[in-house]
Amino acid sequence: SQQGEEDPQALSIQEGENATMNCSYKTSINNLQWYRQNSGRGLVHLILIRSNEREKHSGRLRVTLDTSKKSSSLLITASRAADTASYFCATPYSGSARQLTFGSGTQLTVLP
Amino acid sequence: KAGVTQTPRYLIKTRGQQVTLSCSPISGHRSVSWYQQTPGQGLQFLFEYFSETQRNKGNFPGRFSGRQFSNSRSEMNVSTLELGDSALYLCASSPEGRSSTDTQYFGPGTRLTVL
Numbered sequence: 001s002q003q004g005e006e007d008p009q010a011l012s013i014q015e016g017e018n019a020t021m022n023c024s025y026k027t028s029i030n031n032l033q034w035y036r037q038n039s040g041r042g043l044v045h046l047i048l049i050r051s052n053e054r055e056k057h058s059g060r061l062r063v064t065l066d067t068s069k070k071s072s073s074l075l076i077t078a079s080r081a082a083d084t085a086s087y088f089c090a091t092p093y094s095g096s097a098r099q100l101t102f103g104s105g106t107q108l109t110v111l112p
Numbered sequence: 113k114a115g116v117t118q119t120p121r122y123l124i125k126t127r128g129q130q131v132t133l134s135c136s137p138i139s140g141h142r143s144v145s146w147y148q149q150t151p152g153q154g155l156q157f158l159f160e161y162f163s164e165t166q167r168n169k170g171n172f173p174g175r176f177s178g179r180q181f182s183n184s185r186s187e188m189n190v191s192t193l194e195l196g197d198s199a200l201y202l203c204a205s206s207p208e209g210r211s212s213t214d215t216q217y218f219g220p221g222t223r224l225t226v227l
Binding site: 043090101 | 116
């Protein structure tokens with residue numbers, strides 16, 4: 001079963017704009033990860049944030065985590081057409097890094 | 113290092129048949145996990161193998177099985193295929209450590225269509 005929901009389900013923006021995606025989860029976690037998937041292909045790991053962190057940056061990505069609200073957000077700044085993909089949040093099930101529970105995903109389309 | 117490879121990339125079967133999918137992890141990785149992705153259920157964990165032993169199992173019927181070989185390559189098998197088994201099957205490998213922050217590296221997936 002899925003850990004939680006992501007919203008929006010779909011997001012369409014122009015190149016250069018920022019894109020924000022939100023993820024909610026249900027159980028206590030020790031970390032939360034974000035993955036990208038291009039058109040039905042494999043998943044690419046983007047960033048991991050630990051439960052004791054509130055914010056983390058990686059290049060044009062900024063992730064926040066609010067454990068009191070059981071939610072996370074992914075911000076992509078200065079979006080490019082190549083950022084068009086589905087984005088998923090994932091949490092380890094019972095602390096096992098190798099058993100991830102994924103959100104429902106946000107389909108991001110960046111228009112040139 | 114070469115990434116995770118999965119074969120075949122595409123597969124078409126009919127109901128009642130069985131299928132075997134293969135996954136070769138990144139060199140040095142000993143853990144292999146399998147996931148099923150469908151439009152309706154999203155990404156769901158199937159099972160994880162480590163050192164030839166199944167370590168975790170998701171909520172799937174016994175028709176879904178897997179194994180891991182001594183070289184860490186893994187196969188998953190689905191018997192008595194049903195239409196609902198049509199999905200993208202993803203394999204992921206990760207390092208040996210038990211840290212909950214280990215990154216999983218995913219293969220390109222096998223697209224299974226059941227007719």
